[in-house]
Amino acid sequence: MSGLGQEVGVAIVTGLLQGCVYALVALGIVLVFRASGVFNFAQAEFGTTGLFAAYAALTLWGWSYSWAIAFGLAVAVAMGLLTERLVVHPLRNASRVTVLVGTAGVALAAIGIQFWQFNETLIMTMPRIVDSFFLVPVIGAPVTVQQLITLGVLVVASLVLALFFRSPAGLTIQAAQQEPTAAELVGISVRRVSMLTWAMAALLGGLAGILSGPNLTFTAGFLSFGAGRALLPGFMAAVLAGMRSMPGAVAGGLTVGVVEQMGTLSFMIEVPGARAMLLFGFLLVVLMVKPHGIFVPRTAVAA
Amino acid sequence: MSLLEVRGLVVGYGPHPVLHEVEFDVEEGEVCVLLGLNGAGKSTTVNTIAGLLRPQSGEVRLDGRSLGRRSPSARVKQGISLCPEGRRVFPRLTVRQNLRLGAWSQRRSPRAVREQQDLVLDYFPRLVERADQLAGTLSGGEQQMLAVGRALMSRPRLLLIDEASLGLSPALATTVWEVTSRIRDGGTTVLMVEQNAGALPFADRALLMEKGTVLHTAVGEQIRNVNLREAYLGA
Numbered sequence: 001m002s003g004l005g006q007e008v009g010v011a012i013v014t015g016l017l018q019g020c021v022y023a024l025v026a027l028g029i030v031l032v033f034r035a036s037g038v039f040n041f042a043q044a045e046f047g048t049t050g051l052f053a054a055y056a057a058l059t060l061w062g063w064s065y066s067w068a069i070a071f072g073l074a075v076a077v078a079m080g081l082l083t084e085r086l087v088v089h090p091l092r093n094a095s096r097v098t099v100l101v102g103t104a105g106v107a108l109a110a111i112g113i114q115f116w117q118f119n120e121t122l123i124m125t126m127p128r129i130v131d132s133f134f135l136v137p138v139i140g141a142p143v144t145v146q147q148l149i150t151l152g153v154l155v156v157a158s159l160v161l162a163l164f165f166r167s168p169a170g171l172t173i174q175a176a177q178q179e180p181t182a183a184e185l186v187g188i189s190v191r192r193v194s195m196l197t198w199a200m201a202a203l204l205g206g207l208a209g210i211l212s213g214p215n216l217t218f219t220a221g222f223l224s225f226g227a228g229r230a231l232l233p234g235f236m237a238a239v240l241a242g243m244r245s246m247p248g249a250v251a252g253g254l255t256v257g258v259v260e261q262m263g264t265l266s267f268m269i270e271v272p273g274a275r276a277m278l279l280f281g282f283l284l285v286v287l288m289v290k291p292h293g294i295f296v297p298r299t300a301v302a303a
Numbered sequence: 304m305s306l307l308e309v310r311g312l313v314v315g316y317g318p319h320p321v322l323h324e325v326e327f328d329v330e331e332g333e334v335c336v337l338l339g340l341n342g343a344g345k346s347t348t349v350n351t352i353a354g355l356l357r358p359q360s361g362e363v364r365l366d367g368r369s370l371g372r373r374s375p376s377a378r379v380k381q382g383i384s385l386c387p388e389g390r391r392v393f394p395r396l397t398v399r400q401n402l403r404l405g406a407w408s409q410r411r412s413p414r415a416v417r418e419q420q421d422l423v424l425d426y427f428p429r430l431v432e433r434a435d436q437l438a439g440t441l442s443g444g445e446q447q448m449l450a451v452g453r454a455l456m457s458r459p460r461l462l463l464i465d466e467a468s469l470g471l472s473p474a475l476a477t478t479v480w481e482v483t484s485r486i487r488d489g490g491t492t493v494l495m496v497e498q499n500a501g502a503l504p505f506a507d508r509a510l511l512m513e514k515g516t517v518l519h520t521a522v523g524e525q526i527r528n529v530n531l532r533e534a535y536l537g538a
Binding site for chain 1: 353355374375376379380384385387391392393394395396400403404405406407408410453454456457
C-alpha cells in the first residue's frame with residue numbers, strides 16, 4: 001500500500017488509538033452529566049493532576065511503576081471527591097451554569113497548583129509502561145505498546161461500567177438523578193451517590209492522564225489545553241453521545257480521534273489549524289443534522 | 304402503646320407554621336385515612352413522619368421511641384416507608400428495576416426481597432405484565448400501583464401513602480384503596496392521605512384535618528357517621 005490510501009490507513013489507526021484517550025475523558029463527562037446535569041470542566045484536569053502525581057512518585061521519589069499509577073489514580077479520585085465536597089455539593093441548589101463555572105475554577109486551580117509544585121521542571125517526560133512499538137502489517141502505522149494498553153484499559157473500563165450500571169448499585173445513580181426525593185425515600189443516600197459518581201469520573205480522568213502522558217512531554221494543564229489536550233475532543237465525543245450514552249461516549253471518542261487525524265493527511269498539512277477545523281466542522285454538521293447526537297440509544301435507559 | 308404517635312407537631316416552610324400542634328395515634332394493624340382539603344397540612348404531616356421535613360417542635364414516635372431528626376433512609380430501615388405525592392416513580396427505569404430499588408434498604412437479604420416482590424406483584428398483577436416496561440411509559444393508575452409497590456418493597460411496618468387517588472378514575476382509585484386492606488392483613492399498617500372521601504369505607508380509623516390541625520378522629524363504626532360537612536367546610 002502506498003500514497004493516500006496508506007496515509008488514510010495510518011490516520012485511522014492513529015486516530016482510533018488517540019480516540020481511546022478521548023473516550024476515557026468522554027465517559028467521565030457523560031457519567032457526571034447524567035448523574036448531576038453538570039458539564040464538568042475539571043474532567044481533564046483530574047487526568048493531568050493524576051499524571052503529575054504519578055510522575056512525581058515514579059521519577060522524583062523512585063517508586064515502582066505500578067505504585068506510581070496507583071498513587072496517581074488515588075490523587076485523581078481524591079481530587080474528584082474534593083470537587084464534590086467543596087464545589088458541587090455547596091452549589092447543589094445553584095443553577096447548573098454556576099456549577100459549570102465552579103468546575104472551570106477547579107480546573108484552573110489545579111493548573112495553578114501544578115505550576116507551583118513543579119516550576120523547576122516546567123517540561124516533564126515520563127517513561128512508558130512498556131517502551132516499545134511496532135508497525136501494523138500492510139498499513140504500516142506505528143503503534144506503541146502504551147497505546148495498546150490504553151485501548152485495553154478502555155475496553156475493560158467500558159465493560160465494567162456497563163456491568164455496573166446494570167447492577168443495583170448502578171441503578172441507584174440513575175434513580176438519584178431521575179427522582180432524588182423518591183431515591184431518598186427508598187433509602188438511597190443521594191449524597192453518597194454523588195460522591196461515588198465524582199470518584200468514578202475522576203478515576204476515568206486519571207486513567208486518561210496517566211496513560212497518555214508518557215506519549216509526549218507534558219506541562220501543567222496538559223490534558224486540558226496542553227500537548228495532550230483531550231478536554232474539547234472529550235466534550236465533542238460526549239455531545240455526539242447526546243451527553244447520555246456510555247457506549248456512545250466510547251464511539252464518539254474514537255470517531256473524534258479519527259476525524260481529527262484526517263487533518264494530518266499530506267494535502268491537509270499545509271492548512272493551518274486543519275485538525276481543529278475538521279473537528280469543529282464535523283461537530284457542527286452532526287449537530288445540524290442530528291441535534292441530539294448520533295450515538296444515542298433509542299431508550300435513554302441503556303447504560 | 305400505639306405503633307405511631309404524633310405529638311404536638313409544629314412544621315412550617317417559613318416563619319408561619321403549616322401544622323399547629325398536630326396530634327394523633329395510629330394503631331398497629333389498621334388502615335388509617337387522614338382526610339382533609341387541599342392545604343390542610345396532610346402532605347406536610349406524612350412528609351414529616353417520613354423524615355423529609357424537620358419539625359420546629361413536637362415529635363414523631365414509633366413503638367414509643369422518638370424518631371428525632373433521623374433521615375428518611377434511617378426511617379426506612381426502621382420500618383416507615385412513604386409513597387410520595389405525585390408517584391415519583393423512576394421514569395427511565397423498568398418496573399422491575401423500580402421495585403428492586405424499593406428494596407434498597409433490604410439489599411442484604413435477597414431472599415426476603417424476592418418473597419416481598421412476589422407479594423407485591425400478587426397485590427398488583429398488572430405490574431407483572433409491565434415488568435420490563437419503562438415506568439415512565441405506564442398509565443397513571445399503573446404508576447400509582449408501582450409507587451405503592453415500590454414503597455412496600457422495604458417491608459415496612461408502617462406504609463404512608465400520599466393521595467393515591469389523585470388523577471385516577473374512581474374505579475382505579477377504588478382498586479388501589481382495596482389493596483390497602485390486603486396490605487394491612489399482610490401485616491403492614493397503612494396511613495393514607497386523601498382528599499377524596501371515597502376512601503373512608505376502606506378505613507379502620509379516620510382523621511379529619513383542617514388548617515393544620517386534626518379536628519376529629521373516628522374509629523370503626525363511627526366512621527360511617529363522620530360529618531363530612533365538618534371536614535370540608537369547617538364546623
